[in-house]
Amino acid sequence: SQWGEENLQALSIQEGEDVTMNCSYKTYTTVVHWYRQDSGRGPALIILIRSNEREKRSGRLRATLDTSSQSSSLSITAAQCEDTAVYFCATDPSSSFSKLVFGQGTSLSVVP
Amino acid sequence: ETAVFQTPNYHVTQVGNEVSFNCKQTLGHDTMYWYKQDSKKLLKIMFSYNNKQLIVNETVPRRFSPQSSDKAHLNLRIKSVEPEDSAVYLCASRNWGGAYEQYFGPGTRLTVL
Known part of the structure; x- marks a missing residue:
């Protein structure tokens, strides 16, 4: 598989906390996409990071990419x-x- | 605002029946996709069409067949459904050679009894 794990992970945090989600991939890529999917809807792109970028920010979102370890992360600051x-x-x-x-x-579940 | 439309929203059928799902995009894109999302939320590509031409055909059972009448429409037919076909089928589109983003429809949930 392209990815290390095949099982859905679950995180539950309190509103206002920061959270980081990680991904690792096995095959070379020129870009890593991050999508979010709300219940009953299709995925929607929230941030995209290219192989020549180490970090990308968009509002409260921050994506990182480490091509040497073939891993990426998505952080959300002050989750709502x-x-x-x-x-x-x-x-x-x-x-x-x-x-x-x-x-x-x-x-990800963010609770009040 | 939704720009990739899928019908039906959900469908319940018996093993062995044939089903068809429709997808239409109004974004003017030239590439469309079908993905399957299982109960664990895992998304897997099934087919990809560019300008009505099949460009990606992953290892899916032969009972699945995509149909494209023009670059704005991509349908999916399943002949003789099996219980393991129960899933959400998601259609997406993008512009070949353009921005990387794929735009997804809301999905069709298939339940095979």
């Missing part, structure tokens, strides 16, 4: 209840933009 969702990382191992290979996902 509306951040509750499933978060996925994804790569295009063929670098041909023909498909995305998704990681196992992290189910």
Whole structure:
């Protein structure tokens, strides 16, 4: 598999806390996508980091990429209840933009 | 605002029946995808079409067949469904050679009894 683990991970945190989700991948990629999926909806891109970037920020989101260890992380600062969702990382191992290979996902629950 | 539309939202059927799912995108994209999402939320690519041409065909059972009438539509037919076909089927689109982002529809949930 493209990814180290195939099981959905679950995290539960309090509102206002920071959280970091990690992904590792096995095949070279030029970009790592991070998607979030709300209940009953399709995934939506929230941040994208290219192989020549080590860090990318968007609002309360921060993505990192370490190409030497083939790993990426997504951090959310001061999480809010509306951040509750499933978060996925994804790569295009063929670098041909023909498909995305998704990681196992992290189910994040932010409680008041 | 939704720009990738899927019908039906959900479908319940018996083993051995045939089902068809529809997908339409209004984004003007030229590449469309079908993904399968299992009960553990794992997403896997099934097919990819670029300008009505099949470009990715992952290892899926032969009872699955995609159908593209034009670059805005990509349907999925399953002949003789099996219990393991129970899943959410997600359609997505993007512009080949353009931005990396894929836009997903809300999915069709299939339950096979």
